Amino acid sequence: MPELVIVRHGQSQWNLENRFTGEVDVDLTDKGREEAHSAGKKLEGYHFDLAFTSELKRAQETLEIILNEIKEPNIPIHKNKALNERNYGDLQGLNKAETAIKFGEEQVHIWRRSYDIAPPNGESLKDTYNRVIPYYQKEIAPLLHSGKNIIIAAHGNSLRSLMMYLENITAENIVQVNIPTGVPRVYTIDKMNQTIISTKYL
Template identity: 65%
Template sequence: MGMAVLIRHGESQWNLENRFTGWVDVPLSPRGEEEAKKAGAKLKGYRFDVAFVSALKRAQDTLAIVLRELNQTDIPTYQDQALNERHYGDLQGLNKAETAQKFGEQQVKIWRRSFDIKPPGGESLKDTAERVLPYYEANIKPHIVAGRSVIIAAHGNSLRALVMHLDRLTPEQVLELNIPTGAPLLYEFDSAGVPLAHRYL
């Protein structure tokens, strides 16, 4: 039976500063490194065959810390920008409180949480899903169908897009979906790659 663990990177320097990060390649904060270590501790006893990670340093560092905690740094690892955080366009680098003052709190909430409304110059969650899901189907799911154990280190919105697909959530349901940092989310699959159960560790 195939298995996948999804992990959202630990707190980054810009999460700490409450800024929109998107594709800007900011490092983990010390707390984020700690969160990644704790995630590794929660995964003790699990053995992974293959890892997938975005092209951004905060996800790569999270994965590296987790695999180091598990003494599994030698597993094949594939990196792709298809798993990157959604691109926040003109909001990238702006403090979230300032953005709310500038555009209005309601508008910012719509950009952050709605399914198909893009922030100026950026991607909607729908756009993010349109790169995450084909990559998942072509590159990750075959490992799961083959009965392997996979770990995916990515971002709040790229993982929301994937969970929406795996759990068959509606655009309304995904609005309320929030994936915590550094909390491993374990999925078990049947031999066709259909999710049977999932839980946070």
């Protein structure tokens, strides 16, 4: 049975500083690199035929560290902006606590956690879903259907979108889902009908 593994990148510099990061291309912290090494150690014994990641360096470096840990650094890697983090628009770069004071905690909570309400000049989770899922259906699902094992290193909201699709999570329930940084989630997939047989965090 083919396996799909998704991993959220390790801690970034702006995660550490409690800033809205979105599509700003920030580096991993030392802790983020440690989380990526830890993810790789948890994936010891797994084999991947291809890897997918975003166009942002924090996800790319996470993937590189993982593939080096499992001694598969030379598998094909596909980078695409469809897997980028959600664009937080005018909030990008702002400290989350200061933003709550400026706009009100309730408004910021709505921007962060609602499914279809976007921050000013940014994307909602629904917008993110609408670019992630067509890319997954076109580029990744057929490879799983052919029996390939795939790893995706991406971001909290692009991966939450994928989880919605794979696990049939409703828009109401996805607001409660948080993906930990650097912890692989493994899907075992029925090759014939593409249904999920099992899923687990390592």
